[in-house]
Every structure is written in C-alpha cells, then in structure tokens.
Amino acid sequence: MPANLHGQLVIAISSRALFDFEAENQVFESGDDTAYMALQQRLLDQPAAPGVAFSLVRKLLAFNAGGTPRVEVVVLSRNDPISGLRVFRSAAHYGLAIERGVFTRGAAPWRYLKPLSAQLFLSANDADVRQALAAGVAAARVMPLSRQASAHHPDELRIAFDGDAVLFSDEAEQVFQRDGLAAFREHESQRAHQPLPAGPFKPVLQALHGLQHTPGMRVRTALVTARSAPAHERAIRTLMDWQIEVDEAMFLGGLPKGEFLREFEPDFFFDDQAGHVESAAVHVPAGQVAAGVAAG
Template sequence: MSTATGTQPTPAAETPKHDEGVTSAKAFYDSLASKKRPKLPKPQNAVTIAVSSRVLFNMSEDRKMYEEEGVEKYVQHQQTHEEEPLKTGPAFPFVKAVEEVNKQLRALYPDSEELFDIVLMTNNHAQVGVRLINSINHYDLNIERFCMTGGKSPIGYLKAYLTNLYLSADSEKVQEAIAEGIAAATMFIAKKDLVLSEKQLRVAFDGDAVLFSDESEQIVKEKGLDSFFEHEKKFENKPLAQGPLKCFLESLGKLQRKFHAKGARLNCPIRTYLVTARSAASSGARALKTLRSWGLEVDEALFLAGAPKGPILEKIKPHLFFDDQMFHIEGAQELGTIAAHVPYGVGQKYHKSTLKEAEKK
C-alpha cells in the first residue's frame, strides 16, 4: 500500500532506518519486545490484591464532584479528561513494590505462577474505564483484571476473583469484605512524603485484632491491664485465634519462602514486621508462639509496651501498615506512614465516628 503522498514503501530487503539512539533494526525490535507486559498468573495460583480506584489514584476532587454534582457530571468530567493521567494514590507505592517482587520471582522461577496479581475493583461506571486504563498505562502498571460495577458494591465479586486482600477508601465496603471472611482495610493518605524502598516490599502489621483475634483486647477493655497480663501468662502456650489479616501474612510468607529456597533470605524483596503495643516480657511470648504454631514468621517483631507507633514506623518506612486502632493510624499518618485501618473487634463501635471524619480529609 502506498502512502498518502504516493511514495512507495521501503522494499523488504532494505534495512529500516530509525533514530540515532537505535543502531539497528534488531535493537529497535528488541526495545519494543522489552516493553511487552508479563503474562498474568492463573488466579488460583496467584496472591490476588484487589485495589479500588480511589486508593490506587488520588481521586479526592473527583469524589467531591460525584457527591456534589451527581453521577452524570462526574462521568462527563472523566470522559473529557480521559487523556489526562490521574494522580497517584496511597496504594500506588505498594503496587509498584509488588510488581518489583514479581519481577524478581520471575527471574528465579520463570515458569512459576505463584506471583502477585493486582485487580482494579471499583464501583465506577464502565464509561470511566478509559481514563483508568490510560492512567494505568501512563504509569506502566501491570494491571489487566478490572471489575467496574457501575455504582453497585463490588464486594460480591471479591470471592469470584479469589481475592487475598482488598484495599479501599470506603470503610463500609471494607467492613462488608471482612464480614465475608476476606482480608481488607481502609487506606489513608500519609500527611507527609517518605522515600520508600523501590526494591523491597515492606508490610507492617499490628497484632491483636489484625493478625490475631481481639480476645486479648476484650480482656483489657473489660478487666484492665493487670488481668490481661495474668491471662496472657496463664495461656502463653495456647495459640491466639486468627485475626482478619492472618491469611494475608500467610500469602506473603508463601512467596518469601520461594526466595529463601534460593538462598535469598537476607536480601529477600519482601520484609514483614509485627509492630504491637504489647510489652515483650509480659505478653510478647504468646504472640510469637502463636505465629510459630501457624507455621508463620515475621522478619522483625517490635514490642512497644504502649509507646507511640509513629516514630518506629517512620524508621521502618513500610509500604503499608495495618492497625485496628484509629489513633495509631493517625499517629502513623502524621509522620508519613501509609496506613490502613482494619475494622475488626471490640473497639470498632467507638472508632466509627473517628473513621468517618478521617475519610473526609
């Protein structure tokens, strides 16, 4: 086929010419091939993380338009600006770190499908999808699975996508997910920027009502600290029941062991932390023995005996910190930690008003 000016195409035998930065046709096509997206794992083999559009991207102004001007104006705005990438949100560094782990796993295990898989799970309308796709491509994210539910709650789809963790800006949807037995948390934007590792995914967990059940917190609230310490000493060798995030730590541990098997324990690109208000001498043993009984471990365990968690987290610089107490979330936010609230256990009735206020900020 000739061009619009009538110029004949380059004969097949001739070598195409390219920019000076590409010295040969082979180098040119190699550069294109290098941009090919990696093959996605089968869902049954993957660690699937569902993220909402409002945590992957910063859509606070868009959300305000939706609430004040309605869905039609919102959809029209997204279509008008669909070539303009959305700004990054609190889950973005976590997703980028996850993709780095996948890159290193593929290098060690080229045929393995035990990888992270990110799903965009949103109640946005399909008409907004083009802007979301363009934004994902702009940031070169490997996200191919989408669920856009057109204003309906996406929670019913989480199990169908075999979700291991759900991250959202909507606390009510997170509560729905946890009620369905799915690990979930409400994400918040940090109030200052920290430089996070680009080569190592770091995830920090609170203990009670996050990794473990809230049975010990119930004793504290009902009978006080002295009774709590007595209880933990008495039942030191009885494992705590599991909490809502235990299964996600289990998923992280499964991928960590793949690196350990290749002699990469010390420079593993996944690092986990237990950051708990428990005191080591009085109640720490039961927490560690519980993890051991589950066949799980954390890389670092920090027992703070009631001290603020923010300064410790500022040193750790996790991509994500999970806690069930809003005052710990807020303290972490103030010092730059990306935090996620787990609505579980006896304290949640008290936290609901605080949580709603935090969502508005």
C-alpha cells in the same frame, strides 16, 4: 481452558486507593455521578497521580518478573466504566501490569471478592471494607491523605502489621477492653503457650511469607503492637506455631506507633484502631482494619 488465578496472591483495590482521585471524589460525593463521569472523561488522557497504595501495588507486581505469575492486582471500584478507562490508562502510564477490573457505578463492590479469590481488599470506603471483612476477606480502609511510601527500598516490599484484631483475633483485646491492662497481662501470661486464633490478615502474612524467595524482590515484615512483656510471648509463640516469621517485632507498651513506623518505612501499615492509624498516616501509608472490639 478458562483463565484462573489459582496459586496467586490476589489483591483487589479501589481506584481511589491506587490513584489520587481526591479532587474528582468531591464531585462523586456530591451525588452527581453524571458530572463525575464527564469530569473523568475530560481527564481521560491525563494520568492520575499515585495514591496511598501505589507503592504497595507496584512492588507486589514486581514479584511477577521473569514471567511467573505470583501476584494479581484487580481494580474493584464503585467507579463507572468510563472512569475505569482512566484507571487503566493511568496504570499503563506507570507501567503497572493490571489487566482486570470491576466497576460498579456506585453499587457495593465487595460481592465480587469471592469470584476473584481475593485475599486482600483495599478501599477508601468504610462500608465496603466492613462488608468485605464480614465476608471473610482481609480488608482495610486506606487513609487517602497518608504520607506516600519511602523510595529508599525499591527492591524490598515492606509491610507492617498490628497484632490483635489484625494478624490475631481480638480475643485478648476483648479482655483488655472489658477488664483492663492487669487482667490482659494475666490472661496472656497464663496462655503464653496457647496460640492465638487467627485474625483476618493471617492469610496475607502467609502469602507474603511464600513470596520471600522470589528472585529480584525481597519481603520485609514487622509486627508493631501495643503489647509489652509479658504479653509479648504469646504473640511470638503464635507466629512460631504458624511457622511464619516476621523480620522485626516492636512491643511498644502503648507508645505512639507513628515514629517507629517512620523509621521502618513500610509500603503499608495495617492496624484496627483509628487512633493508631491516624498517628501512622502522618509518617507512612496506613489503613484501618475495621474488625474487632476496638475498631469502632
């Protein structure tokens, strides 16, 4: 029988999100892919340093301990196949059980997300992320220069999510952008018992919820949102309707999120607004979900 990834959480990740290829990327961005390939070939036996999503991937793969396949990580990259050799060798060096990869030598890789049954795509390429989101796959543009994840929670995967346009649709955010804060609060108060439509990351949160009882690894999630009372109620009731729990909820009423995230110490934070992501990236690994009216 052919192999399949049915029942697993499938994460597709670019080389540059998993490893620190920033110096090499300067050659790639110059347009000389031959020089880039030659550089990667010279560095073939030199493991790349961990990138912004390294801790996230390492912990996700730890859910497969005991021989039960629960998470699959696939490298999906604009790199060429020769550079892919270095990616696989670097993964092996760090003990990351990554077996599958697709390398497109500059072509847009998002079209392979559906055959992979990927539920999440992480990339440093903004266009690839937007195309993935348009195709219905949760995706985020990682900030390669984000602070690395804390090492304080080796047996606990910690992920923080913004609400509107990430876990939920941007329905309410559209009201805020169009009519202002007072109208937004009234809109949400009137609909407190009406669940919000799902956003692109609802399936990711659901999948993480399903991993919570894995022996040896724990999951801790947080909702970190600019909402405040009374608009908080609709967000919580939506999660209740979905029968999905989060461990922490922060209703910050517009306060900067970065310092709160520093205390939570996530392995990754997802938000739709560039300003929130930039604030967070000073403290934690972060990525922008380029979806919704406020994403820019």
